[in-house]
Amino acid sequence: MYLLYRSLTATVVLLGASVLTFGLVYLTPGDSAETILIQQTGHQPSQEAVESFREEEGLNEPIPVQFVDWLGSALQGDLGQSYYSNRAVTELLVQHLPATIELAVASMAVALLVAIPTGVASAVHHGSSIDAGSQLVALVGVSMPNFWLGYLLIIVFALTLDLFPVAGTGGLSHLVLPAIALGTGMAAIVMRLVRTSMLEVIDREYVDGARAKGLRGRIVVYKHALRNALIPVVTVIGLQFAFVLNGAVVIEVVFQRPGLGTLLVDAIFARDYPVVQGVVLVIAVLFVVTNFLVDLTYHYLDPRISLGGGTR
């Protein structure tokens, strides 16, 4: 039942996202048909050309009819044709999506690898210099603009130490610096949350009980305390996925990675509406799917949360 419920809510969210995505064309100022023709031809179109374009593209139909047509095509994988390049939007998405997914996954991995041990250490050594140091690092990490950190990483690790390439795509080496640049902000947020969450559970009776049973400190912390502390953290990680996708727009430009971010920015500046709609829709789908998976993770972390609804 829970799965069915979550699937239904995810579908409703996606439907809402698709309405907003479709509505982008109508929310932007100016006559979209005229703007598109200027983009395509480079000069002011005649009124006849604008009318003819509206007719060809179905822009004279009532908006609900246009939406149903658009949604029907989108469900069949047809998101239209780019006004700018004449390429299928789906083709462009397939071309650019892997670079963004790669970056998003890598930056989340960086964030979690840094945030969880540091957050735990900070909580376990609450009030110590380790705690103060990690708090300071978290403050710096969350305050630092990711593009600036990107330049800093390039100067240190590419220019000075010559360990990584400055920009581009290719192997693992091209992924390290952008992943760190993008993952640092999230690491700082997650670390503070892990710390807070751990502090809440670390003095609970079941943790004391585990200690009383003579279990080693590390097992108590990581198996008993952390597992329970992770539930709010996992929720935030799911929400942070949107942060990662937003940040990717900037980081992809700094590190010249041809991902969804650069595709979206270029499409916005070119008023290439089908591409903008396609990218926004894909980002919405990724966000909803990620949060759906996060919901499923709750059950693993705390079996009392039942996928069938309620607790046991």
Place this chain on the structure above:
Amino acid sequence: MTEPHHDTSRRTVLQATLAGGVGALAGCLTDEATGGDDGASDEFTIGLHSDPTDDDWDAFDYVVPYFTQVVEPLVGVSSDVEPEPLLATDWTAIDDTTWEFDLREGVTFHDGTDLTAADVVASFEATFDHWPWVDGWTGLDPGSTTAVDETTVRFETTDPFPAFPGAISHHYFAIQNHDAADAPVGTGPFEVDTTEDGEVRLVAFEQYRNETPEPSALTFRHLEDDTTRVLSLENGDIDIAHDVPKDQAAAVDEHPETTIQTQVGNHAGLVAVNLYKSPTDDEGLRRALNWAVDQAELVETVLDGIGMPARGPFSSSIPWSIHEELPAYGPDRDRARELVDDSSYDGEELSMLVDSEDGDDSRIAEVLQNWFDEIGVATEIVQVDPASFYDTFVAGEANLTIVGFGSNSAASDYLVRAMFHSRGSDNYQRYEADGTGVYNPGDEVDRLIEDGYRAETGAEKREYYGEVQRRVLETGAIVPLYYDEYVLGTRASVSGIETHPIDKMLEWTELSRTARGDDGA
């Protein structure tokens, strides 16, 4: 007692493994990250702000002809921006509207097939099909290009257009073998080896004019972010960085392993003043704005001294620009204040439109705002995204618009028409709507532009277009700002770049590299 021992042991093993892994990874990454810069290789990598595989160039199979020299037009552009033979060795005006071009003999495409007149016809038709507006530049209609024989092409223009050969020197008219399975197959010194998103690798075409050009390979890489492009140059990931931002040029020049080259291009920056919107419909106020601006200071402060203070709307590198003959207004803000006092201006705020993505123009707008404020004229800076900028400008919504224009061909006639003719693309919308425009001074200037367009000689053209430039300044239809100077950053070991007033026509065939250690780097 055994547990601590095992624990320590595991930790030691883990630490050793991690340390080894990081070391190995660093080693692998170092190999991968290090380019071949400053070695003996004659392969070069050029970082571009624009995408060499831009999606708009599907007519050229997404390999942009700018910079790459894969395809060539019939007509080239000399260093003084005059037409010169390229794939055509000669051309003749048969009558006022008919041109015949003789093709260079013995030219082969990269796939080994011979260049014929039929290929030229197919290429022109493909261009008309993809970019329908180019007929306005050339005076050609689709179907007006014919093959007379294997090596002669005939063009019929709709009107007399003596500058026609220069007009088709634009890369849009580069010739391809459209029968080839994978375009672009051109005739240029470099042929396409591989392309991927944002990057194209070229190799020397061994049959180019019966000899193999140098260098052996060129890679054009899209590095959109200015700072990243400069850092890539300093790191040696690229050999040449095109369009180094002016505020970073000095640092690149001072870096021990990099240097810069600059070249005045044919691009001019100016303020287009709306002649038909109050209060800039007052000529006294427009002239006052001109007296307030110090072009030399603008270049020195905002453009870091890279660029030329402008006197007119067209760069001095365009043959019919009369930059040297145009009077400079000032700066004289006392005189400007007097003109403001004598004008009908009564304190309204002038809107100043700027492309929000153009950092230099945004800074220029702030400086202008201060200067205009000093003479008692209030302005409001309106930043508009690039997609809306041109629409807003031609709709005549602003009093002042900071714009920049240049030409990518040997005939810049279309520029003067687009900017100052009532039916030019910048004024057409308002002119059609209510008989006004934006910065078109009117019928007399329209006639001068039409006469210049039909002028047979360069001197005659200069006379007509020169008069246009004088009228535009006298009426205060523009405030000239600067003639652009573009900056190329190169590794200190790289030499042989032939700069060109049109940066997209840079030549790479003289590139060479001094091996590491020989250049003192």
